[in-house]
Amino acid sequence: MREETELAPHDDRIEKLDPRFLTTLRDHVHRTLRSAILSGRFGVNERVNERQLAEQLGVSTTPIKEALRQLETEGLVETLPRRGVLIRFNSGWAEEMILARAALESMIAHLAAKRLTKPAAAELQTTINLMMEATKAGGADDLIALNEKFHDQIHIASQCQYLARMIERQQFYDASIRRVIHSDPAEREIALNEHSAIAAAIISGDTDTSERAMRDHVVRSGETYLKIVFKNKREV
Amino acid sequence: MREETELAPHDDRIEKLDPRFLTTLRDHVHRTLRSAILSGRFGVNERVNERQLAEQLGVSTTPIKEALRQLETEGLVETLPRRGVLIRFNSGWAEEMILARAALESMIAHLAAKRLTKPAAAELQTTINLMMEATKAGGADDLIALNEKFHDQIHIASQCQYLARMIERQQFYDASIRRVIHSDPAEREIALNEHSAIAAAIISGDTDTSERAMRDHVVRSGETYLKIVFKNKREV
DNA sequence: AACTGAAATCTGGTATATCAGATCTCACAG
DNA sequence: CTGTGAGATCTGATATACCAGATTTCAGTT
Structure with missing residues (x-):
């Protein structure tokens, strides 16, 4: 028996609270602004005012500033010191975000194909099987959840945390x-075929095919999103 | 004649000041901390204290906080709300930064091969020629400058600003x-050969070869840096 | 000795005041 | 009419005070 579990007041019936559930104002502001920018609620090159934002969101400028610094590092806004903050997002930016995601996901797929364990392979196959069923009969939300699970499993198999985090930031919808x-x-139907092909390549350990299949999938599906999000208004 | 240049008090002899030259305390803190983290002056998982940093750098906590938000978005620190800020950098992180750079640079090389203009091709070739000379007789600093120029030219040819910015953040040395x-x-010698191969592929419009050559170059040279930066202390 | 919990303390989070560069306004000189 | 520049004003940058979780300390209890 392990001493620690004996001595410590440990109770498996109650999960430890994840500190991440405790959010901050800054985080809320970040999410809100990010979402607003990505959904085009700001014009390209539009200036935003820190004090004004603070008032609109009912907070002080401190969390606004911190959120803006995060958005700046993400490349969604640009701060001209002592002059103003500009929104930097348009369809071109979105296109490049897709390319970034494609590049990173394909790198991760490559590594996943190389590092996939037996049990992980089985789990990945299970997800694909569930996807097949959900594609025929399931709702959109089921597919979305499976989609996320699929990519998460690949991220985990690749053993790349930094890359996985980077990829999360490339979502614009x-x-x-x-x-x-x-x-x-x-x-x-198309997505299912692509996912199946990716899984097959990764499970078989074919790094090259995994890479290409993943890249093509991300680019193609990304373009589908682009068409919907930007419809007829493709700015300069 | 263009009216604007006639009417405006324009004087080509004097360049407009780039606002980016005006730096902020926040920016200085960001650079300082980033450099300190990447050069291993903090231990893995070491906690840093905002007030303490502020005192050490002789500034208030505001610019510290903003710089930490940037570093957090870059993935170099992690903030646990109301608990502390942790350094998140070790050799594994550096390895993944190399992979990220390789993925992004190879995507950009692909696009550069597709979008390269005639004059840009000539300029790229010029850079390669200069590199050949510098490799034989030049100093390290000449090669470094040419190296940067080489990659910059490819970034410009690819017409990808967002990706180019992302790549800049993956430098850890x-x-x-x-x-x-x-x-x-x-x-x-090795670097020259790789650069030549990359340039040749891009100039000939061979997207596939460009991509691979670039990726292999970034990974290989990245590993050389890894060996030097982390010598014998490869942490968990 | 082991446990409990209140209080001290540490740390980041937030609000606010103030500073200073950038820009705008507008009277006034040429 | 045009150009100038002092002053008002806008805006981000910075400093500081205070708030509130999280952690630690430690006396008191069993």
């Missing part, structure tokens, strides 16, 4: 748009 | 280490 896409029968 | 590497005759 929200749940509502995903729901639209995952409701389209044609898109569902 | 400083000038002094680059100087060591670019002084080694063997390394110089």
Whole structure:
């Protein structure tokens, strides 16, 4: 018996609270602004005012400033010292975010193919099987969840935490748009085929094919999102 | 004649000041901390204290906080709300930064091969020619400068600003280490060959070869840096 | 000796005041 | 009409005070 579990007041029935559930104002501001920018609620090159934002969101400027620093590092805004903060997002930016994600995901797929363990392979296959069923009969939300699980499993298999985190930041669309896409029968069919091909390549350890299949999948599906999000307004 | 240049008090002899030259305390703190982290002056998982940092750097906590938010978004520190700030950097992180850079640079090389203009091709070739000379007779600093120019030209040719910015953030070594590497005759020879191959592929429009050559170059040279920066202390 | 919990303390989070560069306004000189 | 520049004003940058979780300390209890 392990001493620690004996001595410590440990109780498996109650999970430890994840500190991440405790959010901060800064985080809330960050999410809100990020979402607003990505959904085009700011114009390209529009200036935003820290004090004004603070007032609108009912907070002081401190969390606003911190959130803006994060957005700046993400490349969504640009701060001109002592002059102003500009929104930096348009369809071109979104396109490059897709390319970034494609590049990173394909690198991760490559490594996953190289590092995949037996049990992880089985789990990945299980996800694909569930996807097949959900594609036929499931709702959009089921597919979205499976989609996330699929990519997460690959991230975990690759053993790359830094890369996985980077990829998360390249998402420029929200749940509502995903729901639209995952409701389209044609898109569902294509996505399933692509996912199956990716999984097969990774499970078979074919790094090269994994890489390409993943890249092509991310680029193609990304372009589908682009068309919907930016419709007819492709800015300069 | 263009009206604007006639009416405006324009004087080509004097360049407009780039606002970016005006730096802020926050920026200075960011650079300082980033450099300190990347050069291993903090231990893995070491906790840093905002007030303490402020005192050490002789500033208030505000610019410290903002710089930490940037570093957090870059993945170099992690903030546990109301508990502390942890350094998140070790050799594994550095390895993944190399992989990220390789993935992004190879994507950019792919696009550069597709989008390269005639004049840009000539300029790229010029850089390669200068590199050949510098490899034989030049100093390390010349090679470093040419190296940067080479990659910059490819970034510009790719027309990807967002990706180019992302790549900049994946650098984990400083000038002094680059100087060591670019002084080694063997390394110089290898790098020249790789650069030449990349340039040739891009100029010939061979997207596939460009991509691979770039990726392999970044990974290989990155590993050289890894060996030097982390020597014998490869942490968990 | 082991446990409990209140209080001290540490740390980041937030609000606010103030500073200073950048920009704008507008009277006034040429 | 045009150009100038002092002053008002806007905006981000910085400093500072205070708030509130999280952690530690330690006396008191069993």
